Amino acid sequence: MAIHKYMIFAGILALAPLGVFAPAVAQNTAAPAAATITVTGEGVVLAAPDMATISLGVTSTAKTAKAAMDENSTALGTVLEALKAAGIEARDLQTSGLSLQPNWTNSSSGQNTIDGYAARNQLTVTVRALPTLGTVLDAAVKDGANTLDNVSFGVADPAPLLDEARLRAVADARHRAEVVTGAAGVRLGQITTMTEFGGAAGPRGGAMLRASMESVPVEGGEVSFAVNVSISWQVLQ
Secondary structure (H helix, E strand, C coil), X not given: CHHHHHHHHHHHHHHCCHHHHCCCCCCCCCCCCCCEEEEEEEEEEEECCCEEEEEEEEEEEECCHHHHHHHHHHHHHHHHHHHHHCCCCHHHEXXXXXXXXXXXXXXXXXXXEEEEEEEEEEEEEEECCHHHHHHHHHHHHHCCCCEEEEEEEXXXXXXXXXXXXXXXXXXXXXHHHHHHHHHHCCEEEEEEXXXXXXXXXXXXXXXXXXXXXXXXXXXXXXXXXXXXXEEEEEEEC
């Protein structure tokens, strides 16, 4: 009896359609990745500077190291007093470099020998009252400063200017993306990523500043603040 039942069951299996007992084949139903567009926008804001930073110093030479340092300290003290008299506060005066180097010379025998010393004291000066910049330079040079390495201009509070540059950068990126997608016959969707970089400030040419007829003429010009953003959008049909 058991053998008879087994034969009947085997016959049913033989007659059954193949697909009834075949395992279901998994189908890939994942939606294709949405198309995106990435555009970089730039925002630039120009502003008149309201402050300046000066890098100046005093270099002194003497036969001995002590004499060179003593002369340098005396000359720098005079320069500091002159700068303070010109309206520079103590918080805006900072020593940025101090060095003492031997002066080498070749002797008749061909050997290098020390022929005195050079002492240098470098000072960074912040000028917050920009119209007095020429007068400050005059005072420093007239009273002992004999090196002037750099004059740079800036803005005391750049935050509002950088914020405006950010707004312009985002608007520029959106405008560029809309032009491209419009030409392709598609639309911008949601923003997927946004990255900011830049925020640099740089000088631009401009008007001349004069504190008085006797002062050193200095080009103040404009300061530019640039911000760049990279934005990615989904693209809609």
